[in-house]
Amino acid sequence: MPDTAALDARLDLADEQAPPATRVRGYWQSVAYRLWHDPLTLAFATVVILVVLAAIFAPLLAPFDPYKESIVGRLKPFCWRGHLLGTDELGRDMLSRLLFGGRVSLMMGVVPVLTAMLIGGLLGIVAGFVGGWVNTAIMRTMDVFYAFPSVLLAVAIAGAMGGGTANGMLALTLVFIPPLCRVAETATTQVRGLDFVEAARASGAGTAAIIRYHVLGNVLGPVFIYASSLVSVSILLASGLSFLGLGVRPPVPDWGLMLSTLRQSIYVVPSVCALPGLAIFVTSICFNLVSDGLRAAMDVRM
Amino acid sequence: MGPPPDQSPTANPRVVGASPQSLLRAHDLRKHFPVKVPRGKSVRAVDGVSFSVRKGETLGIVGESGCGKSTLARLLLHLLAPDAGELTFDGLAVGEPGGISVGALRRQVQMVFQDSYSSLNPRMPVRDSVAFGPFVQGKPKSEARGIARDILSRVGLDPDFFGPRYPHELSGGQKQRVNIARALAVGPRMVILDEPVSALDKSIEAQVLNLLRDLKRQLDLTYVFISHDLNVVQYLSDRVLVMYLGQVMELGPVEAVYERPQHPYTRALLSSRPSMDPSQRIEQPPIIGDPPSPIDPPSGCRFRTRCRFAEAVCSAVDPALGGSDGQQSHVAACHMRDPLSQHSLAGSA
Numbered sequence: 001m002p003d004t005a006a007l008d009a010r011l012d013l014a015d016e017q018a019p020p021a022t023r024v025r026g027y028w029q030s031v032a033y034r035l036w037h038d039p040l041t042l043a044f045a046t047v048v049i050l051v052v053l054a055a056i057f058a059p060l061l062a063p064f065d066p067y068k069e070s071i072v073g074r075l076k077p078f079c080w081r082g083h084l085l086g087t088d089e090l091g092r093d094m095l096s097r098l099l100f101g102g103r104v105s106l107m108m109g110v111v112p113v114l115t116a117m118l119i120g121g122l123l124g125i126v127a128g129f130v131g132g133w134v135n136t137a138i139m140r141t142m143d144v145f146y147a148f149p150s151v152l153l154a155v156a157i158a159g160a161m162g163g164g165t166a167n168g169m170l171a172l173t174l175v176f177i178p179p180l181c182r183v184a185e186t187a188t189t190q191v192r193g194l195d196f197v198e199a200a201r202a203s204g205a206g207t208a209a210i211i212r213y214h215v216l217g218n219v220l221g222p223v224f225i226y227a228s229s230l231v232s233v234s235i236l237l238a239s240g241l242s243f244l245g246l247g248v249r250p251p252v253p254d255w256g257l258m259l260s261t262l263r264q265s266i267y268v269v270p271s272v273c274a275l276p277g278l279a280i281f282v283t284s285i286c287f288n289l290v291s292d293g294l295r296a297a298m299d300v301r302m
Numbered sequence: 303m304g305p306p307p308d309q310s311p312t313a314n315p316r317v318v319g320a321s322p323q324s325l326l327r328a329h330d331l332r333k334h335f336p337v338k339v340p341r342g343k344s345v346r347a348v349d350g351v352s353f354s355v356r357k358g359e360t361l362g363i364v365g366e367s368g369c370g371k372s373t374l375a376r377l378l379l380h381l382l383a384p385d386a387g388e389l390t391f392d393g394l395a396v397g398e399p400g401g402i403s404v405g406a407l408r409r410q411v412q413m414v415f416q417d418s419y420s421s422l423n424p425r426m427p428v429r430d431s432v433a434f435g436p437f438v439q440g441k442p443k444s445e446a447r448g449i450a451r452d453i454l455s456r457v458g459l460d461p462d463f464f465g466p467r468y469p470h471e472l473s474g475g476q477k478q479r480v481n482i483a484r485a486l487a488v489g490p491r492m493v494i495l496d497e498p499v500s501a502l503d504k505s506i507e508a509q510v511l512n513l514l515r516d517l518k519r520q521l522d523l524t525y526v527f528i529s530h531d532l533n534v535v536q537y538l539s540d541r542v543l544v545m546y547l548g549q550v551m552e553l554g555p556v557e558a559v560y561e562r563p564q565h566p567y568t569r570a571l572l573s574s575r576p577s578m579d580p581s582q583r584i585e586q587p588p589i590i591g592d593p594p595s596p597i598d599p600p601s602g603c604r605f606r607t608r609c610r611f612a613e614a615v616c617s618a619v620d621p622a623l624g625g626s627d628g629q630q631s632h633v634a635a636c637h638m639r640d641p642l643s644q645h646s647l648a649g650s651a
Contacts, residue, residue: 027425027468195421196431199481202379203435203488204408213434217425 034297041293044286051283055102064093066100066253075268086272088258089265094272098279101253104165105280108238108247108254109231109287112169116176117227123177124184125219129192129211139185142178150175154237158246168247172234183226187219221298228291232284239280255280316410316491317357323393324354325492325524326411331377331387333370337597345596347373349548351387352623355492360518360525362539362556364532364571366593370548371528372416375496378526379413380404392491409439412485416497418477422469428480429454429465435488446487453483456520457513475506479513486517492524499534511538532575536560544568547596547604550623554632564634567605603637613637615644 070091085094127138157171239256241247248254258276334344395401415421433450451461499507544552570589606612637643
């Protein structure tokens with residue numbers, strides 16, 4: 001063996017010990033580190049947090065009762081007699097209604113997505129990991145829902161079940177299950193084919209242990225990021241449902257519903273009537289940008 | 303070298319069979335993967351492979367891409383269920399009553415994969431990847447961590463420095479060391495190495511090969527070493543098995559196979575190695591064309607479509623593995639080594 005003898009012990013094992021440059025950080029620590037160095041995402045996250053806080057503390061912050069009507073003070077401009085953001089078509093304080101409306105709108109944005117993430121994620125992981133006919137059965141069922149545009153589907157479900165906040169949320173949940181299921185299924189299928197899953201099986205792990213320790217960690221990331229981008233879609237869809245009279249019922253304040261009722265008065269006080277739309281726009285765009293920033297920060301292969 | 307003496311025949315309580323007995327015997331293993339087009343056909347990835355691995359030896363398996371090496375490796379660990387054939391580990395039939403269960407087999411046989419990147423979970427610190435095997439086999443978490451520390455330092459990685467890191471922070475060689483540590487953490491007696499160094503560059507490859515050799519000595523291991531690199535196989539193996547289109551072409555001690563190859567395919571493989579000496583350059587390509595499709599392999603001898611010596615008998619009769627002059631340590635599946643076959647060159651090779 002002329003040339004192989006040269007490979008012998010001369011090469012020292014210590015050669016490779018040269019330390020990598022970065023400090024040792026855990027995964028979440030490194031995510032936090034990257035987020036901290038991303039001022040844009042931080043700024044948008046601040047807005048999101050402010051909106052959430054404003055909604056939570058609406059009873060403390062609101063200067064007026066959001067249900068208190070006034071026959072003389074209808075459709076007044078900004079700063080009219082202490083109504084900082086004017087009044088609506090029934091003379092109710094806009095600022096108070098926007099604050100309280102945020103509670104409903106945010107709930108309609110977050111709850112359906114979270115529920116759909118649980119159900120869709122679970123179905124997707126099962127479909128992706130088991131494969132075969134189970135996958136076909138689950139994914140083809142999801143494809144049936146995919147055939148309808150999401151707005152139409154939400155309207156159809158909410159319409160069939162009748163309006164109301166609970167039915168609206170249920171409709172939105174059903175709309176979001178198929179896309180989240182698909183994301184979970186794709187990620188699971190990808191992970192399942194990798195050698196480390198096979199290596200785990202070779203070291204004696206059963207299906208439950210493989211899913212728990214090797215699949216979940218790799219699938220939750222993409223699913224969570226996709227879900228966070230759906231929050232803004234959900235807020236918009238919920239507003240749309242309310243706008244059509246299928247979601248929240250008056251007089252409960254909700255951004256979509258407010259937009260709908262104020263639309264007739266757009267020529268009387270345009271600035272006041274645009275406010276609910278502005279609130280929806282700012283909140284959803286900030287949710288979107290934060291989810292984008294999160295995606296970048298959570299990408300391990302950077 | 304010949305069959306190496308078994309280092310500790312009685313010291314190891316896990317040794318069940320007698321010491322000259324093979325650690326792993328494969329008999330007529332078959333794995334066919336059905337294909338959609340043409341319907342009813344299948345890829346014959348492994349088609350009737352029989353061999354044995356002796357205690358304490360390194361068996362090298364060489365062959366071109368697609369000859370079924372990796373499928374064979376997965377069959378040996380029951381990661382794929384064979385369509386036919388038997389597997390015997392240390393005298394116990396695998397997966398049969400009275401034999402050894404697949405779970406128990408996986409405590410004794412482990413595998414190192416080729417792709418060091420995809421064989422580590424990107425979301426898991428390497429310490430946890432190594433500790434996972436002992437952990438799922440019922441060891442408490444702290445003990446599994448301790449094993450992982452011990453094994454990581456054995457493969458030359460400082461457990462405090464490298465343990466908490468993620469795979470993407472490690473180089474290819476370091477990742478492959480972690481993979482080796484992961485396989486060893488379960489405490490196997492046999493390790494199947496599926497092209498463990500082919501993704502590494504040459505200097506790292508040498509380090510990892512030396513590490514494998516040292517670990518084998520320290521931990522009393524048996525290796526099945528799969529590679530397409532003939533030099534690497536020669537360096538590490540005691541015996542070598544040459545595969546072509548899912549079948550064994552030649553099997554024998556490494557010096558005998560490398561110096562007196564019996565099968566024309568082995569000869570072609572060996573002469574395709576680039577020489578270090580420019581004056582020794584060969585003009586003729588040692589082997590022509592691509593291997594035929596394993597969906598529709600040639601009749602008779604699998605290699606006949608690319609063999610210079612192919613004759614009528616080669617397409618009619620499937621040559622059996624056998625040794626020339628009756629000796630069974632070095633065997634080849636070629637009509638030319640069998641004086642009784644009707645090949646015109648029979649007996650002359």
